[in-house]
Every structure is written in C-alpha cells, then in structure tokens.
Amino acid sequence: xxxxxxxxxxxxxxxxxxxxxxxxxxxxxxxxxxxxxxxxxxxxxxxxxxxxxxxxxxxxxxxxxxxxxxxxxxxxxxxxxxxxxxxxxxxxxxxxxxxxxxxxxxxxxxxxxxxxxxxxxxxxxxxxxxxxxxxxxxxxxxxxxxxxxxxx
Amino acid sequence: xxxxxxxxxxxxxxxxxxxxxxxxxxxxxxxxxxxxxxxxxxxxxxxxxxxxxxxxxxxxxxxxxxxxxxxxxxxxxxxxxxxxxxxxxxxxxxxxxxxxxxxxxxxxxxxxxxxxxxxxxxxxxxxxxxxxxxxxxxxxxxxxxxxxxxxx
DNA sequence: AGTCAATCTTGATTCATTCAAGAGAATCGG
DNA sequence: CCGATTCTCTTGAATGAATCAAGATTGACT
Numbered sequence: 001x002x003x004x005x006x007x008x009x010x011x012x013x014x015x016x017x018x019x020x021x022x023x024x025x026x027x028x029x030x031x032x033x034x035x036x037x038x039x040x041x042x043x044x045x046x047x048x049x050x051x052x053x054x055x056x057x058x059x060x061x062x063x064x065x066x067x068x069x070x071x072x073x074x075x076x077x078x079x080x081x082x083x084x085x086x087x088x089x090x091x092x093x094x095x096x097x098x099x100x101x102x103x104x105x106x107x108x109x110x111x112x113x114x115x116x117x118x119x120x121x122x123x124x125x126x127x128x129x130x131x132x133x134x135x136x137x138x139x140x141x142x143x144x145x146x147x148x149x150x151x152x
Numbered sequence: 153x154x155x156x157x158x159x160x161x162x163x164x165x166x167x168x169x170x171x172x173x174x175x176x177x178x179x180x181x182x183x184x185x186x187x188x189x190x191x192x193x194x195x196x197x198x199x200x201x202x203x204x205x206x207x208x209x210x211x212x213x214x215x216x217x218x219x220x221x222x223x224x225x226x227x228x229x230x231x232x233x234x235x236x237x238x239x240x241x242x243x244x245x246x247x248x249x250x251x252x253x254x255x256x257x258x259x260x261x262x263x264x265x266x267x268x269x270x271x272x273x274x275x276x277x278x279x280x281x282x283x284x285x286x287x288x289x290x291x292x293x294x295x296x297x298x299x300x301x302x303x304x
Numbered sequence: 305a306g307t308c309a310a311t312c313t314t315g316a317t318t319c320a321t322t323c324a325a326g327a328g329a330a331t332c333g334g
Numbered sequence: 335c336c337g338a339t340t341c342t343c344t345t346g347a348a349t350g351a352a353t354c355a356a357g358a359t360t361g362a363c364t
Contacts, residue, residue, distance in 0.1 A: 015330050015341065035320075053343050055321070060342090071225035076320060090271045099269040117251040119242045121282035130273035167310065167361050187351075205312050207352070212311095228351060 012064040022046050023057045027067050027079045032089075032098040034076045072098065072127065088126035094135035101128060164216040174198050175209045179219050179231045184241075184250040186228045224250065224279065242280035246287035253280060 005024040009016045019042060026033065026041035033041070039054045058079060061067040067079045072091045078098060088101050157176040161168050171194060178185060178193035185193070191206045210231060213219045219231045224243045230250060240253045 017330075017342065019343075048344095050344050051320095052322085052345085056342070073223035073229075077225075090269065090273060092271065099271065101269070117242065117253070118285040118288075119244065119251065119280070119282045120288045121242060121280045123281045125279050125281070127277045127279070128271070128273045129275045129277070130271045133270040136270075136272045169311070169361070171312075200313095202313050203351095204314085204353085208311070 008066055012066055014060060014064055014066075018046055019049050019053050020057050020061070022049070023054060024061060024066065024081075027061075028081045031080045031082070031100075032070070032078045034078045036076065038079065070098070070125075072096070088128065090128035090130060092132035092135055093129055094131055094138075097132045097135075099132070101126075160218055164218055166212060166216055166218075170198055171201050171205050172209050172213070174201070175206060176213060176218065176233075179213075180233045183232045183234070183252070184222070184230045186230045188228065190231065222250070222277075224248070240278035240280065242282060244284035244287055245281055246283055246290075249284045249287075251284070253278075 002021050002025060005021045005028070006016050008024065009020055014020065022042040022045045023038060025045070026038045030037060030041065035051075035054065035058070038058070039049070039051050042049050042054055058067065058069070058077075062069050062079070065083055067081055068083045069077055069079055070089060071077050072089070075091075075096050080100075082100065086102075090099050090101050091097070154173050154177065157173050157180070158168050160176065161172055166172065174194040174197045175190060177197070178190045182189060182193065187203075187206065187210070190210070191201070191203050194201050194206060210219065210221070210229075214221050214231075217235055219233055220235045221229055221231055222241060223229050224241070227243075227248050232252075234252065238254075242251050242253050243249070
C-alpha cells in the first residue's frame with residue numbers, strides 16, 4: 001500500500017513524489033535489490049524515470065534512515081528496508097545472493113575491537129561469505145550456476 | 153629486500169617477474185594501499201608498467217594467498233600483506249584511512265551466526281566504521297559530525 | 305639454446321556512479 | 335485557491351575502477 005510509504009516520507013520530512021513512493025515500495029517488495037533492479041521496478045510502475053532520480057531518491061531515503069545501503073564487494077549497491085535493528089548479511093560466493101543474518105546471540109563479540117588505534121568506532125558491519133543452499137548442492141556435483149539476481 | 157619476495161613467489165609456484173616482485177614489495181611497504189597507489193609505487197621502481205599487469209599480478213597474488221584484498225565501500229580495492237590470521241579493519245568515515253583491528257574474542261567467533269538460512273558460511277569480515285584520530289579532532293572544532301545514532 | 309605457456313603491453317570497452325544545468329513540481333504562507 | 339520558494343526530476347555528459355581482447359615478451363624447463 002502506498003499510503004504507508006507516503007506517510008513514512010512525510011514523517012521523515014521528505015517531499016512526497018511518485019518516484020519516491022515507487023522506490024520505497026520497490027525496496028520493501030524486494031529486499032537486497034540492487035540499483036538496477038530498483039530502477040527496473042520503478043519504471044515498471046511509473047513508466048520512464050531517470051536513473052539519476054532513483055540515485056537521488058535512494059540517497060535521500062538512506063540519509064533519512066528509511067532504507068539501508070549495503071555494498072557487497074563485486075556487486076553494485078543494494079538496498080533494504082530493515083533498519084534500526086542489529087543484523088548483518090551473508091553473501092553467496094558463487095551467485096551473489098544476499099540473506100539477512102541476525103547477530104550471534106550474546107555479547108556481540110566482534111563489536112569489541114581489541115585495539116582501535118585511536119579510532120572512534122561507532123558502527124560495525126559484518127559480512128559473512130559462503131555458499132547459499134542452491135550453490136552448495138550444485139557445487140557438490142557440477143559447476144555452480146553463474147551469478148544472478150539476489151534472492152531472499 | 154627483493155630476495156624474500158622472489159622466494160615467496162617461487163614457493164607459491166608463480167613465475168618471478170619484475171612487476172610481480174615490485175607489486176609484492178609495494179603491498180608490504182604500504183599496507184592497505186589502493187590499486188592506484190600500488191601502480192604508482194611499481195612505476196616509481198620500474199618505470200612504465202601497464203595497469204593491466206598490476207591488476208593481473210594482484211589477482212594472481214590474491215589467488216595464491218600471498219596478499220589479501222579488501223574492498224571498503226566508497227573506496228577502490230585495497231591490498232594488504234597480512235594473511236592467514238583472523239583480523240579485521242576499521243575505516244575512517246571522513247578520510248577513508250584503514251587500520252588493522254584484531255578480533256577481540258578468540259579465533260573465529262564471528263563465524264557463529266544465529267541463523268544462517270542454510271548458507272555454508274566459511275568466512276566473516278568485519279568492517280568497523282568511525283573516525284580516525286586526525287579526523288575526530290578536526291571534526292571536534294570545526295564542522296561537527298552530522299552522524300546519526302550509533303547503531304551497532 | 306629452444307620451446308611452450310604464462311605474462312605483459314596496448315588499446316578499447318563496460319559498468320556503476322556522479323556531475324552539471326535547467327525544467328518541473330511539492331509545500332507553505334498568504 | 336495561488337503564487338513564491340525551494341527541492342526534485344530530466345537530460346546529457348563525464349568520471350573512475352575494472353575488465354576484455356589480441357598480440358608481443360619473457361620466465362621456466364628440457
């Protein structure tokens with residue numbers, strides 16, 4: 001429902017425009033979508049929209065805290081709507097799929113650096129790497145599938 | 153001391169060429185150097201060397217486990233010579249400086265995800281973000297940081 | 305030395321992202 | 335409701351990292 005998204009924009013003191021609502025919907029509909037997928041989804045809904053607009057919107061939404069940007073190496077930027085909680089990501093080495101991973105229960109061990117070299121650390125992001133179920137079984141018998149889209 | 157680096161290459165079954173020795177030296181001399189810096193260092197030592205050669209060499213060295221590639225968001229790829237131990241990195245939000253951070257607890261505590269969604273996780277990389285000492289003091293008196301809450 | 309395969313050079317290309325300038329639209333005070 | 339203001343979108347071009355392709359060199363082994 002777009003009414004929710006409109007309200008989210010207003011509450012974040014952002015102007016409500018159709019590209020913004022569409023981008024927000026796209027990120028909610030397909031978590032971990034990369035920029036190209038988002039542009040595609042927005043254009044499916046609204047017709048032609050400039051990629052520049054999508055980039056601007058994503059930046060504004062990220063700055064407002066409505067979406068979160070993750071940048072896995074070897075993949076374009078991806079966005080997700082889960083914000084404000086402490087969760088990380090696992091990225092498939094083979095196909096690039098991304099899934100959410102809640103932080104290991106307990107004391108968040110890795111967030112306590114032993115020697116911070118004087119850095120004022122305020123955030124830590126953990127990226128797990130491995131094989132997704134599909135690629136793991138595929139690798140067991142033949143060549144793994146080539147890189148494709150993110151899938152929850 | 154190029155003799156050591158030559159030996160490292162031979163022990164990894166890699167051909168010993170001047171570009172390779174120079175790249176290996178550069179990575180050892182300047183930890184966390186980005187690709188452009190490495191190209192610069194190599195050219196300072198050898199004269200003109202194609203960037204393609206440096207890319208190829210870095211890939212070969214990474215595959216052989218002689219160097220490690222880290223890819224902080226918003227920065228080109230960086231390389232370091234510390235391999236085989238479990239350590240992570242802290243990246244300055246302001247200037248992009250990178251420093252090593254030893255994992256606080258035990259050997260590989262970060263590999264314990266609470267729910268792996270069936271992924272076969274074999275590695276975890278932790279990226280801490282914050283301000284380096286220089287940028288922290290600079291931000292203290294001039295432009296104050298506009299950062300949001302520190303969500304771990 | 306001679307041979308072969310790995311490596312480097314040259315040059316072009318892809319891709320994600322950003323920059324710049326102007327047209328257009330959302331919000332707010334009247 | 336309406337105009338003014340400011341933010342947002344469109345258009346078009348540019349940047350920068352990294353990759354691809356083809357041919358020339360060169361290291362390693364016999």
